[in-house]
Every structure is written in structure tokens, then in C-alpha cells.
Amino acid sequence: MAKVIAIGNQKGGCGKTTTSVNLSAALTILGKRVLLIDMDPQGNSSVTFGVNIEDLPVSISDILLDDALDFKYAIFKRGNLHLSPSNPTLNYAEDRLRDMTGRVERLRRKIDTVRADYDYVIIDCPPNIGLLTTNALVASDWIIVPVDTGFYSLIGIRQFLARIEDVREINSSLKLMGILVTRFSDRNVLSVDVLKTVRKSFPDSVFKTVIRNDVKLAESPGHLKSIFEHSLRGRGSEDYLNLAEEVMACAKRRAG
Secondary structure: OOEEEEEOOOOOOOOHHHHHHHHHHHHHHOOOOEEEEEOOOOOHHHHHOOOOOOOOOOOHHHHHHOOOOOHHHOOEEEOOEEEEOOOOHHHHHHHHHOOOOOOOOHHHHHHHOOHHHOOEEEEEOOOOOOHHHHHHHHHOOEEEEEEEOOOOOOOOHHHHHHHHHHHOOOOOOOEEEEEEEEOEOOOOHHHHHHHHHHHHHOOOOEOOOOOEOOHHHHHHHHHOOOHHHHOOOOHHHHHHHHHHHHHHHHHHHHHO
16 A cells, blocks of 8 residues: 655745655655655646646546546556646635535545555645645645755744644644755755754754755756656765655654
8 A cells, every 4th residue: 555645845945846756756766656646736746747737638636626537537657657747727626625525635535546556655735734735634644844955944844844733633644754954055054054953953853864956956857857867876866765765764664
């Protein structure tokens, strides 16, 4: 049965989509079957996958709203990495969900129908804590919170973690897998200070792996590729493979 991991933070620009795409790709390199669900109306994970989000016959919006549809109607495949894409119609879907019964459990019920087909389901959440993110958290076993090393990086983390606690009233099995520090540079004083602060503030909740600044990593979405397709031997590839191994170890340890 698939382990379901949401990648979320209410702050934009923290490396959430970069992590969703490249962690998913790294897990497939390590031999896992992965479904990446794009729950962000911007559709950036979908675009990176090479999907034309302006011409989708079926998207995650339709899957959420229509009881007759499941993921097989909206799957793009790249080897063992499968994608359920999104586009801006997801904003409309969020509005519709507010009037539906079981509105926070729609995604979980859909994922349950395919859990046996994958080893991991990765959910790219929107940069807020609205109904779409709540659906992702209710559907998930774990949450990974990316945090960049900029000046505003720590703003809102505690509020987001508090939201996780609220969701546990519905999904008691939801756990924080870890806080992931992204866009790190050991040559930048602020970057180093933020890393120290995050590790001091959340001593048992920060991944050992940090995602370092890497030009190739920043370039790869523009080439519609994961970092492994764009630069297999760079720092970005190394970091996301290390993260995937850490995620697998963590999932195995906590499942035991």
C-alpha cells in the first residue's frame, strides 16, 4: 500500500513544487512506483512534467468533483512516475467543494482506490492552508514542510504546523515527517543562520538533508525536466537522492 506524503507550506517560493517533482523522480530512480498529484491551481508540477495544462480533458479538479471519475482518467506517465495534473480550474473546484458533503475527504477517498498500485503518493499542495491543502492533509500519512533560507522563511511555520494539529482531529494518523531546508548556501550568512535557527527551533523535526542552491536545479523546470533528466551528476541530483533515501528510511522506521 502506498505511503501518502503531502509537500506543503503556506508560504510560496520555498521549493515546494521543486521538492514534489524531484523527490518523486528520485523515488522512481530508487525503484519505487510513484503517483504525483498536483493540487496547486498554478499547475507548476504539471508544467514541469511537460503537460499542456491549458488543454486537459480531465484534471484533478474533475477527479475531486465527480464521483464517477478516478485517477485512471487523468494520469500522465513517465516510466514509474505518474502524474495527476492540475490547472487553474482547481480554484473553481475549491469553491464547489465548500458546498459538498465530505468536502475535506474527497481526495482521500480517491487515493484509496489506487493505493495498491503505488509505493508512494506525493501531493504538491498550494501555498495556503485552504480547503485544497486540507484535503491533501486529510489524505496523507505524512507531511514534509519545505523552508527556504530567506529573510521571511520562518514566518508562518508555526501556524502551518498548528493546522496539521487541527487536521489530526479528522486524520489521526497524520505525522510530520520533517522540515526540509531548501535553497541553502554555506557562503551566505543569512542562509547559515536560518538553518541553525530551524534546527534549534525544531530539533527533532528537521531532515539531515538540505537542498543546496544549484543553477541546474533552478534551470530544470524551464526544460520540462526533473533535475535527474537535466543534470544527473549535479548537487541537486545528489541532494534529492539523499532526501529520497531519508524519506524511505523514515517511512519504514515509523511504520514499524
